[in-house]
Amino acid sequence: MSSNNTTIGSGTLKTAIVWAMSVALGGAAAQALAQKANESTAGEAQHIAATVCFACHGPGGVNDNPMFPNLAAQQPAYLENQLHAFREHKRAEPTAQHFMWGVASRDLDARLIAAMAHYFAEQPAAKGIPGDPKLVAEGNELFHKGDPKRGLPACASCHGPDAHGAGPFPRLAGQHKEYLLKQLHLIKDAIRNAPVMHGVADKLTDSEMVALATYLQSLN
Amino acid sequence: MSRRIFALAAIAGLASVLAAPAAQAIPAFARQTGQNCNACHVSFPELTPYGRYFKLSGYTLGKPLLEYPENLPLAVMAQFGVTDTRNNTYSDGSKVDPHNGEARLQMASVFLGGKVNDHLGGFVQWTASYNGSGYDFGADNTDIRLVNTRVAPGGQEPDLIYGLTVNNNPTSQDVWNSTPAWQFPYSTSATAITGFANSSMIDGGTDPAGNDLHTGAVGFGGYVFWKQTIYAELSLYRTDNGLFSVFDLGNDPDSTMRPYIKGYAPYWRLAYNKQWGPSSIEVGTFGMLTDRYADGSDGGPTDRYKDIGLDAQYQYITDVNTWTAQTSYIHENQDWNLSGPANLGLTSNPNGNLNTFRIKGSYWYRHKYGATLGYFASNGSEDATLYGGAGSLNNKPDTSGYILEADYMPWDYVRVMLQYTAYNKYLGGSTYTDPGGGLRNASDNNSVFLNLWVAY
Structure with a gap:
């Protein structure tokens, strides 16, 4: 059994x-x-x-x-x-x-x-291209601190301190200066739909955009 | 009845093409890739680096035509133009252009083109072109390719593109706009006097009996494009008779009148290409060796044309500003064993030579507004019968002049062009004998051409 x-x-x-x-x-x-x-x-x-x-x-x-x-x-x-x-x-x-x-x-x-x-x-990132030190310094300042008086947030708060991006926020480090400038203008003019960035780009002057793009292109 | 159904189907087909959304409302390749004309063209037909890659890879980017039946592999193109020649009357009262100042359809084409699979693609163009009194309808440019793109394992770009092409016009397979088939001017008046008085065989010129190669030849070629840097091609052109007459359909109803090529005429091409940033440059050479029998014969004595060309191109293309420049120089040696004094007597000399030079520069603003300045010049050996008989006072073919063109492209499939052609020399000098027997200034041939060019 x-x-x-x-x-x-x-x-x-x-x-x-x-x-x-x-x-x-x-x-x-x-x-x-x-x-x-x-x-x-x-x-x-x-x-x-x-x-x-x-x-x-x-x-x-x-x-x-x-x-x-x-x-x-x-x-x-x-x-x-x-x-x-x-x-x-x-x-x-x-x-x-x-x-x-x-x-x-x-x-x-x-x-x-x-x-x-x-x-x-x-893929390995593009190497940064050094730019005009004055513009780089100005861009660096704006990127990391923003301008609270104008309600301009620090770019680094979304794009990361080294501009390598995070999730839906793109990497900007090493990007072509001309491409960045074009996108900032397209977003400011609401031709490219990017609600979060629209409010930011709206507050940026043309010379600030140039400083930011020069700084970002210089990063690795 | 069946004709009526066909007509209805054709109208329905055309209507569906015309009703397509704007971004896709452009010819077959744009529908295939979903991309805009200016992805591949600076302005048609001038190619961008991406356009060159698309052509060299056998038109195989995008969807195969059978997987995308709603995207008709058909396209249409038409040009409506009006010409004004400075002095439209020859010394005997006859007209240079009997329709001077009249707007008319210059030409209309239908294209069938697309990707068959990842390795096979091409296009066939049929054109009705105005001949001064009516329209000639027949096969125009045709290019069918079998290609392979090799990417090394783990590679990030093709290190080799190689393929075969079958086409019916030497240099129509080329991807740079510095060789004859697709060089500036991209369109000229169908009725005014334009271009050189005499061109080399590879440049669309005619033999002493008046036959060109564009109608009458079919070529089979093999090419490689190595690391986007070196392009090499070898092709063989033969008479498109018998089985190959499909490449010349409609052009020559009397096949006995075909200008026969003896055997296979070799065509070669070698080019160096480099791209950096928005710029690209090409420097190259091309040539062809053609032996031709008399009209309608496929035996007996032949003329030999040895054409050697040098060419270069520069392009700078951005969203806002585009600059392009092309130049070519072609030297032709002519050996008139057939046409010469020993046989047909169409030339006084047993041999001759001809040199042609072209250069142009263009600027485009936002792919919409364009301006082009071109210069052309030719010189050649004296021939009393060939050139003197045609009206040259010094028995030479020398021609030179310039072209000014302004273009406006409100949409990328519509082009409005205003072209001014001015001659310094025609048939040897600043004056020549016109067909009426009187003296004519080269500058009497200056003309203004207003043209509306639409491709859909």
Whole structure:
């Protein structure tokens, strides 16, 4: 009886072990498949970066053309938001329409957008380009302290003390001065939709914008 | 009945193209990539660095046409123009341009173009062009490519683009606007006297019997673009008869009149390319060696044209200011074994040479307002029959002049252009004998051309 019980028990045990192993194997296989899918998505993203994005943004998202932003080491959440905004035609300044609407809607879906953002976030950042020391000092001051009298917050409070960005707030360090200036003007003129920044850009004078962009371009 | 259905379908098709949203309301490639014309063009047809990359990669960026059927792989283009020639009357009272001062459709084209898959793409253009009394309809530029882009494992950009092209006009496959097919002026009056009195064969010139290469040839080429720096191509052009006559459809209804090329004419191209910031530069050479039989023959003696060209281009492109410049110099050696005194007698000499030079600079403000200044000059060896017979007083083909052009692009698929062409020399000097037998000044050929150019 007991041996029968044992038999039954061992049978149950065997079944349980087989099930457990199946589940484990299945889980491992599923995990492996998922990983492979991720790898292939990552590979696809890298391929798109190297055959489409590179043409304007440069190899690895670093370029020397002020028309097109550096993307290397950019915050992935920010990149994702922007790519979705291009795809859904919510970011609508002329250059975005001319170049990015098509790329984001023809070549990318949500899965690839995440992978592209991840790819560029992982690339080594563009090196800073030193600028006029006076402008750099002025930009540095404004970036870290803002101007409480005018209700101008410190840029560093969102973009980080080293301007490397955080989550949806973009990295600005090492970005092209001309690109930064253009974006500040587009935001000020409400051509680029950025509610948080609009209130800030509104308060900045043209010369303050130049100082900030010069300072930010000089950072690594 | 079926014709009516076809017409209805064509109108419906056209209507759907015209009804497309503005950002996509531009030709087939823009619909394929979803990008704006000025992603690829400074102003059509001048290419930006991205446009060159798009063409070299076989027009394969974006969605394949079968995956995006709503984006018709069709495009249309038309030019409506009016010309005023300074002295429109020859010495015998006949008119240079019988329609001087009349607005008319200069040309209209239909394009079929797109990406077939990641490695295959191209376009075919059919054009109706005004010939002074009516319209000639036939195959125009065609370029079909099979390409591969190699990215090294873990690489961040292509280190090699290589491909095959089939096209029907030497240099139409080129991506820089300093070679003949796509060089300035990008459009000229269909009826006024424009350009050189005589051009080299590779530059759209004609043989002594009056045949050019643009109609009548089909080329097969292989090219490589290495590290975005060195471009090398070798192509072979042959007569587009038999199976290949599709590349010349409509242009020459009487196939016995085709200007036959002996065998395969080699075409080569080597170019150095560099980009930095918003600037890019190209310096290169191109050439072709063509042996041609008499009209309608595919045997017997031939003329030989050896064309060697040097070219360079500079572009500076930003959102606000764009500067571009192109120049080319072509030297042609002509060996008239067929046309010369020994055979047809269309030339006095057994050989000759011709040099042509072009340079232009353009400025564009916000991709909307453009101004271009161009200069052109040619000289060549004397020939009493070929050039003297055409009216040259010194038996030379020498021509020179300049072109001033102002452009306005209210939308990137509409261009209004005002072009002034002025001649210092035509057919050898500042005066020549006109077709009526009297003396004509080169500057009598000066003309103003107002043109509306639309591409959809």
